[in-house]
Amino acid sequence: MTSQRSPDRAVPAVRLVGDHWGHDRLDRQPRARAGGPGGPYRPGIVAHYNANKVAVVKVHGEFVWHSHPDTDDFFLVLAGRMTIRLRHRPDVVLEAGELYVVPAGVEHCPTADEECHVLLIEPDGTVNTGDAGGPLTAPEREL
Numbered sequence: 001m002t003s004q005r006s007p008d009r010a011v012p013a014v015r016l017v018g019d020h021w022g023h024d025r026l027d028r029q030p031r032a033r034a035g036g037p038g039g040p041y042r043p044g045i046v047a048h049y050n051a052n053k054v055a056v057v058k059v060h061g062e063f064v065w066h067s068h069p070d071t072d073d074f075f076l077v078l079a080g081r082m083t084i085r086l087r088h089r090p091d092v093v094l095e096a097g098e099l100y101v102v103p104a105g106v107e108h109c110p111t112a113d114e115e116c117h118v119l120l121i122e123p124d125g126t127v128n129t130g131d132a133g134g135p136l137t138a139p140e141r142e143l
Contacts, residue, residue, distance in 0.1 A: 041136050043120060043128055044143035053140070055120045057128075062111040066130035071123050073102040073130075080116030085109040 043057035059082050075084060076099040084092040084100055087107035092100050102108045110118075129137045 040115070041128065042138045042141075044141055046143055048124065051124050052121055053124050053126075055122075056143070057118050057120060059110055059112040059116040059118050060114065063109055064129055064132045064134055064136055065107055065109045066132035067105055067107045068102075068122075068126060068130045069105050071126060072104050073108065074121040075100050075102070075110070076119040076121075078117040078119055080112060080114060082110060082112040082116040082118065085111060 040058045040060040041063055043055040045053045045055045047054040056078070059080075065085075065087070075082075075094065077094045077096050079096050081093065081095050084094065084102065085108060086092065086102070089106070094100055125140070127133075127137060
């Protein structure tokens with residue numbers, strides 16, 4: 001399925017507030033699993049719904065510039081702080097409890113000065129390095 005949103009229409013960062021949303025549960029379970037096998041930028045799948053995967057990943061240092069031509073890219077910071085660098089747009093800085101959706105086709109580069117734990121939601125089979133490929137491409141793995 002392709003995104004109905006134009007790559008020129010940015011989605012603002014959102015802060016999740018309060019336990020009524022279930023943030024405490026999201027923060028507790030995936031954080032433990034984010035420390036599982038694998039280093040930074042090696043996502044681990046913690047759940048599936050419909051044809052999507054919910055994964056956790058450690059972000060530390062700079063990833064590769066890439067895009068996902070056919071799907072948006074959902075980031076929810078569980079712990080720490082990260083920056084999503086966007087080509088031809090202002091960077092997006094996210095703290096724990098904040099999320100951002102990179103529109104399909106927008107080139108981006110996640111980075112974090114210190115280890116950060118992030119929850120990702122994307123279609124099954126989505127490659128972590130998108131259209132860039134390379135040595136940081138990680139196989140899908142269940143935790």
